[in-house]
Amino acid sequence: MKLDPNIPDPDGFYEAVIEANEGRSLEESLRFTLRLCLLLANQIGDQGVLMAAVAAAREPETTP
């Protein structure tokens, strides 16, 4: 799994996600984010990378 910088324009992506969620309730934003998650998962298309990404997303909670 790639953990080195790989997003061409990180600030642009961050901003696009914020803009897409403006005016949404937390619940609506959750649903949006999950759609985004599924779309990105399909782009990756590699089960090993997906599982590693799920594990990496849990890490900040499990290691101080």
Next chain:
Amino acid sequence: MAYELPVFPWRRAPEQDGARPRHPVAVVGGGLTGLTAACALALRNIPVVLLDEDDTVGVRGASSRGICYAQRSLEIFEQLGIYDRIAAKGTTWSVARVLIGAADEVYSYDLAAGGTSRQPPFINIQQFYVEWYLADRLAELPGADLRWRHRVTGARPEGDHVLLDVETPGGGYVLEASWVIDASGLASAVRAALGVPTRPQQGVDRWCISDVRFHDPVPPERWTWVEAPFNEGRAVWQHQMADGVWRMDYQMDPDSRPEEVATEEVARSRLRAHLGADTEIELVWVGPWGYRTHLLDDFRCGRVFFAGDAAHVFSPFGARGGNSGIQDAENLAWKLAAVLGGKAPERLLDSYNAERRPAADFNISTTERSARFVAPRSPFERALRQATLDLARRHDFARRVVNMGRMSAAFAYTDSPLTTNGGDALPNVPLRRGDGGEGTLADLLRETEMVVLLGEGCAAPDGVRAHLVGTDLRGAAIEAMVPPSRALVVRPDGHVAARLDHPAPAALREAIDRAWGRAA
């Protein structure tokens, strides 16, 4: 409409008049699994005694049981000689649709696409009909001894045999058998007597079945609503079976009371909401139900094998209950027949647990995943399902994520000790013989026990009968299955024991020996 079920007479057993024969195999329980096992043994000329506590098929007062019979089961029924009756009586289907609103299709698929088996992907038929046909078939077979109203209450292992305590209307007796197949369901008395522990778990999701006839032309397809507006936004299944009866299965509020949701009045009002107030309906059967799950650690205890619900129970998504019991029975029957016939060492029987327990384990995890999609357990899970459905309306990839049950298919014994390379089940493909005769793979499996299929350029080991594909056997499907320079060793149950490229005759012999359990 009430079904008229056969009544089988109780008869005295020879044991009740002082005889003490040693039965090679006793099967406990005359459900799908037990009847299939007995039939598969009797067809292999193994004398078999089957003991059932009831005097009819089905379960009293609950005519609704399994309805979907998968291709693998249908292929086994073809082997057993009851497929034609099932096909004539049941509803053949292959198209499944998933809907969200009242008629808002998310996606559909045709299970028949690309299939090469002589049997269709699925036939729906009431379970008691299948049991009835199996019982009829068994009654025709020499060596099959069917004992109705012979209830097994105990089991005691005794060295090279097992003693079963049997109760009948004419008193009790003790039956002696070399091997026992326990197919007596979740509440098995045999398992209890042997002290084999299991830990059944109850699911929280609640359902109510309404089997119904109505006069409205609807295609015989499997329709599943994820969130049906006519069922308070919960799931609904709609499926046709024999006699023009439809199985409607409604997901209930988990807190609902089973006795309330299953009254005739409530069932009729649900059906009116579903089918329209003007549709004339005839209620056949209504019953509430919930999931149960259990899985034995070992499907064998000495000379007793556990099969079907006695070994495993899972939620019904994908029709994996009855179908897996039928596969258990077939798996065990050819192995017991081989050992009793002196063709294989007793070690072959170890592979029953090695193959069928992973299959059950797979079925449990597969059905649990479906259950979780069908009944989200938290606001987060509901949001994840909503996000999936949002995308499924537009994109093919997300339709693959929608999980209203993954339909039962044969389990591949990839890691089995009998498998050299393969383990998958071959479809029952049509073929032409060198002499011009037409047939299917099932015919070959009936004729020879370990079928060796050789592609062009392969040679059989000395003394091994083999079929040359492209010469002895022709047909697009079989020729695609066995291309030049490839060889297949196919087990009596149609599973591939070995799929080898350019094999030396010695390698083929080794694979055949391994498939019989003869490998060291």
